[in-house]
Amino acid sequence: MKIQNLTALALSTALASGTAAADLVLPDLSYRTGAYAAGGIPFSDGYQDYLNMLNARDGGIGGEEIRIVECETGYNTEKGVECYESTKGEGALIYQPLSTGITYQLIPKATADNIPLHTMGYGRTSAANGEVFNWVFNYPANYWDAAGVIVNYLLEENGGDLKDKTLALVYHNSAYGKEPIRTLEALAEVHGFKFNPIAVDHPGQEQKSQWLQIRRERPDYVLMWGWGVMNQVAIQEAANIGFPMENFIGNWWSGAEHDVTPAGAGANGYKSLNMNRIGDLPVFADIKKHVHDAGNAAGDGSNIGTVLYTRGMYAAMLAQEAIASAQDIHGVSDVTPAMVRDGMEALDITAARMKELGMEGVGPEFSVTCEDHGGSGLGIVQQWNAADGKWVALTDYIEPADDITTPLVAEDSAAFAAENDITPGCYKG
Amino acid sequence: MFYREAGDFKTSYDADSQTFPIAFDRYRYWVVLAVAFLVIPFVINDYWANALLVPFLIYAIAAIGLNILTGYCGQVSLGTGAFMAVGAYACYKLMTAFPDISILIHIILAGGITALVGAAFGLPSLRIKGFYLAVATLAAQFFLVWLFNKVPWFYNNSASGQISAPERFVFGIPVTGPNTEAWAMYLICLVFVTGSAIIARNMTRGSMGRKWMAIRDMDIAAEIIGVNPLRAKLSAFAVSSFFIGISGALFFAVYLGAVEVGEVFGINKSFLVLFMVIIGGLGSIFGAFAGAAFLVCLPVVLKLIGVDLLGWPPDLVAHFQLVIIGLMIMFFLIKEPHGLAQLWRVAKEKLRLWPFPY
Numbered sequence: 164m165k166i167q168n169l170t171a172l173a174l175s176t177a178l179a180s181g182t183a184a185a186d187l188v189l190p191d192l193s194y195r196t197g198a199y200a201a202g203g204i205p206f207s208d209g210y211q212d213y214l215n216m217l218n219a220r221d222g223g224i225g226g227e228e229i230r231i232v233e234c235e236t237g238y239n240t241e242k243g244v245e246c247y248e249s250t251k252g253e254g255a256l257i258y259q260p261l262s263t264g265i266t267y268q269l270i271p272k273a274t275a276d277n278i279p280l281h282t283m284g285y286g287r288t289s290a291a292n293g294e295v296f297n298w299v300f301n302y303p304a305n306y307w308d309a310a311g312v313i314v315n316y317l318l319e320e321n322g323g324d325l326k327d328k329t330l331a332l333v334y335h336n337s338a339y340g341k342e343p344i345r346t347l348e349a350l351a352e353v354h355g356f357k358f359n360p361i362a363v364d365h366p367g368q369e370q371k372s373q374w375l376q377i378r379r380e381r382p383d384y385v386l387m388w389g390w391g392v393m394n395q396v397a398i399q400e401a402a403n404i405g406f407p408m409e410n411f412i413g414n415w416w417s418g419a420e421h422d423v424t425p426a427g428a429g430a431n432g433y434k435s436l437n438m439n440r441i442g443d444l445p446v447f448a449d450i451k452k453h454v455h456d457a458g459n460a461a462g463d464g465s466n467i468g469t470v471l472y473t474r475g476m477y478a479a480m481l482a483q484e485a486i487a488s489a490q491d492i493h494g495v496s497d498v499t500p501a502m503v504r505d506g507m508e509a510l511d512i513t514a515a516r517m518k519e520l521g522m523e524g525v526g527p528e529f530s531v532t533c534e535d536h537g538g539s540g541l542g543i544v545q546q547w548n549a550a551d552g553k554w555v556a557l558t559d560y561i562e563p564a565d566d567i568t569t570p571l572v573a574e575d576s577a578a579f580a581a582e583n584d585i586t587p588g589c590y591k592g
Numbered sequence: 593m594f595y596r597e598a599g600d601f602k603t604s605y606d607a608d609s610q611t612f613p614i615a616f617d618r619y620r621y622w623v624v625l626a627v628a629f630l631v632i633p634f635v636i637n638d639y640w641a642n643a644l645l646v647p648f649l650i651y652a653i654a655a656i657g658l659n660i661l662t663g664y665c666g667q668v669s670l671g672t673g674a675f676m677a678v679g680a681y682a683c684y685k686l687m688t689a690f691p692d693i694s695i696l697i698h699i700i701l702a703g704g705i706t707a708l709v710g711a712a713f714g715l716p717s718l719r720i721k722g723f724y725l726a727v728a729t730l731a732a733q734f735f736l737v738w739l740f741n742k743v744p745w746f747y748n749n750s751a752s753g754q755i756s757a758p759e760r761f762v763f764g765i766p767v768t769g770p771n772t773e774a775w776a777m778y779l780i781c782l783v784f785v786t787g788s789a790i791i792a793r794n795m796t797r798g799s800m801g802r803k804w805m806a807i808r809d810m811d812i813a814a815e816i817i818g819v820n821p822l823r824a825k826l827s828a829f830a831v832s833s834f835f836i837g838i839s840g841a842l843f844f845a846v847y848l849g850a851v852e853v854g855e856v857f858g859i860n861k862s863f864l865v866l867f868m869v870i871i872g873g874l875g876s877i878f879g880a881f882a883g884a885a886f887l888v889c890l891p892v893v894l895k896l897i898g899v900d901l902l903g904w905p906p907d908l909v910a911h912f913q914l915v916i917i918g919l920m921i922m923f924f925l926i927k928e929p930h931g932l933a934q935l936w937r938v939a940k941e942k943l944r945l946w947p948f949p950y
Binding site for chain 1: 638758759858892
């Protein structure tokens with residue numbers, strides 16, 4: 164049986180690696196199955212639709228066609244590693260695994276294989292320190308920024324004073340969910356509020372005991388760091404215990420339409436962060452025309468315009484800009500992963516450029532440098548209006564708590580550098 | 593005609609009681625070892641190592657461990673994932689606390705620590721049997737995973753709760769960490785698999801194995817004829833956990849490199865290894881290998897056929913994987929409830945007479 168498998172493998176890998184044409188390979192490590200598929204599907208749809216639109220409308224980036232290689236990870240670390248290994252040989256330019264767990268796996272591997280990793284608003288926060296993490300980027304914002312944004316928003320709501328208030332954090336019991344705890348503890352010391360972390364085990368289907376605890380303790384605010392089915396269950400449980408929804412704030416991965424619709428009217432008033440401003444952007448019309456009407460939609464085409472679809476499209480736009488920047492810097496259109504890394508490090512996203520691309524204001528303005536791979540860290544707070552079925556942006560882009568998070572980033576990245584024998588410094592090529 | 597014992601006379605007790613009495617078996621064993629050690633390291637590449645061979649070897653060790661416990665001693669255990677986690681965390685703590693000692697020693701020590709933990713969680717087996725014991729080991733599964741999540745000492749107080757293997761060298765060659773070559777990963781796992789299989793095979797053919805099998809078949813009768821059930825059951829748990837701990841340590845240090853206990857060593861891992869043992873064949877060392885190969889290679893082959901050859905969308909293929917694997921498990925268990933090892937045994941029996949029918 165092993166011999167048969169080996170020949171089948173040899174055949175298939177030979178067939179699969181047939182096309183070595185000069186095109187830009189962007190792998191899509193998506194998850195359309197499993198407990199987190201509700202989030203993975205719209206993100207992957209947005210990502211692929213935008214890139215397919217670039218091919219159809221502009222002929223690719225800088226004249227080079229984009230080739231998407233999709234690989235199903237199921238939000239599972241082992242499958243993520245297998246997908247990475249099977250796609251890296253095809254000339255993959257940027258990896259966006261959309262999973263903090265897989266990111267932690269890929270950070271050392273991508274660094275050793277010299278392929279850049281873009282972990283937009285997730286992953287290992289201290290990767291913002293570009294001197295230690297030469298190949299990992301997490302612009303435009305990361306989890307510690309998110310924690311800072313929420314606390315700054317709450318400070319505004321409370322007239323600058325959070326003393327003696329209680330903030331509970333309902334978090335996914337994984338590396339993803341634990342990310343903000345250190346920052347929130349530091350912020351609790353500075354601002355004088357009590358911080359209470361409450362863990363929810365994967366996949367988050369069972370949360371009754373956690374929400375009974377919240378009902379008993381009555382914290383002033385509940386923050387949520389959830390993903391997939393955990394979000395829906397949490398919002399439903401919060402509605403069940405009658406928790407005031409306007410005091411329930413999720414991060415940007417806990418604020419999508421599919422998270423709030425199951426709870427119906429009970430979810431009205433739930434707030435979340437968003438790193439994007441959503442709305443009817445002109446680029447959606449282009450995508451409809453060039454991709455959906457041509458029958459080339461990545462999924463069933465129903466997710467267009469939703470929060471996660473927009474975010475997937477935004478991720479694809481950042482990849483496009485990075486490749487274009489790389490083509491600019493090195494003067495060739497057929498770029499290598501190392502060139503794309505240089506492009507990412509020189510990235511400068513302005514409001515004018517976003518408007519040019521048909522997505523005005525979809526994200527904050529930021530620029531990337533060798534030392535700072537984390538972008539500006541801004542986020543907006545949005546609120547769900549159940550009657551209209553829409554997210555309404557409550558604020559403009561709020562600043563994070565850089566004074567608290569910058570030393571924490573430095574400390575964590577220094578620990579990583581020490582553990583892995585890395586000499587911090589800008590990548591020299 | 594080829595596979596026969598006719599004319600093969602043994603002249604010493606040693607030769608008569610050897611593991612592979614038939615000459616063809618012995619030569620096949622040496623050829624497989626030669627190919628595994630001398631040929632594959634030169635042709636292996638990153639993808640084959642990471643997707644197929646290294647997980648196969650690691651799960652083979654775990655399946656050998658669980659086969660000793662469930663197949664030879666009859667104690668059903670659903671705690672395999674947690675014991676692998678114990679091996680992984682023990683290896684991590686040893687690696688970070690004593691960075692100068694060779695990782696090979698750490699892996700064996702991790703196995704030893706897991707043996708002690710396994711023996712402790714095997715104490716319920718002295719009172720309960722079968723299904724109820726499975727539930728008691730399920731408690732071990734959930735408790736240990738909770739423990740590793742909750743107590744920061746286990747993950748060295750890291751903010752993310754993940755443990756990651758620092759780079760370690762054997763004879764100057766990196767075997768953990770991202771700079772490890774595919775052949776190095778493969779060879780270190782192969783060495784441990786060969787060692788484990790030899791030890792397990794010899795233990796199960798010796799008096800220890802016979803005691804385990806006596807307990808499995810009829811434990812009251814075994815107690816009457818003088819088999820100490822406490823010693824037999826606890827030693828089964830200990831030896832089985834030793835192998836499972838080694839497999840967990842290799843899984844963490846060599847294969848994955850960074851591990852989040854809830855996701856990697858959850859109940860699904862326990863079920864996976866149990867399925868490997870059941871499909872491979874309970875009570876057989878070869879069965880452990882066959883089951884591990886089946887359950888590691890089948891999803892990858894299905895994915896290659898579905899996505900690369902047929903061009904289907906990857907989520908459809910992922911859903912089909914679940915369906916097809918389930919169907920194949922059902923098919924195997926209906927057709928051959930004693931697993932792939934029984935198919936192998938029957939084939940060998942028929943080959944011994946071939947070309948004659950009986």
